[in-house]
Amino acid sequence: MNYKAQQLLKHLCSQYDLLSKKYQSEPFPVFAETFKSEYGHCLVRSMAGSQRFSIVSINFCPSARSQGVLTKFIEYIESHPYHYRGVEVAIIENAGLAARLKRLGWEYKSLFSKLFFSKKPTLVHDF
Numbered sequence: 001m002n003y004k005a006q007q008l009l010k011h012l013c014s015q016y017d018l019l020s021k022k023y024q025s026e027p028f029p030v031f032a033e034t035f036k037s038e039y040g041h042c043l044v045r046s047m048a049g050s051q052r053f054s055i056v057s058i059n060f061c062p063s064a065r066s067q068g069v070l071t072k073f074i075e076y077i078e079s080h081p082y083h084y085r086g087v088e089v090a091i092i093e094n095a096g097l098a099a100r101l102k103r104l105g106w107e108y109k110s111l112f113s114k115l116f117f118s119k120k121p122t123l124v125h126d127f
Contacts, residue, residue, distance in 0.1 A: 001068055001069070002063060004039045004061060004063050004064045005063075005064040005067035005069050007037070008060060008069050011035065012069070012073045013073065016080070020053075020080075023046070024083055026083075029046050029083075038061075039060065039061045040058065040064055042055060043057040043058075050088075052086040055070075055087070056091070057090075070097070085126055086127055087127075088109065088124045091117075091120050091122055102123065106124065107123065108123060109121075109123065
């Protein structure tokens with residue numbers, strides 16, 4: 001992983017920790033935040049009634065792409081679950097990422113999304 005990717009990952013993890021600690025006392029926190037860095041940004045949210053941390057959108061600078069940043073970020077979330085019971089990656093446009101997550105045991109969020117949005121799936125993984 002190159003320097004920019006390492007810095008981006010470090011930033012995402014620290015922002016995740018700050019956000020999770022902020023809402024740790026709430027059983028079903030509702031938020032939408034953007035973690036911004038000079039090397040990219042990541043939109044995250046938690047919907048009403050959901051206990052999953054949702055990664056909605058990512059945009060990494062070209063030199064930080066294909067470095068494993070998202071994979072490492074998801075691994076960090078799984079190893080530091082706070083009050084979340086799972087993680088969700090929404091509307092995946094990268095077919096390679098979707099295939100890799102499915103091989104790792106991730107599932108479609110719903111039968112509806114599997115049937116109608118299989119080209120841009122939302123995948124979930126519970127801890």
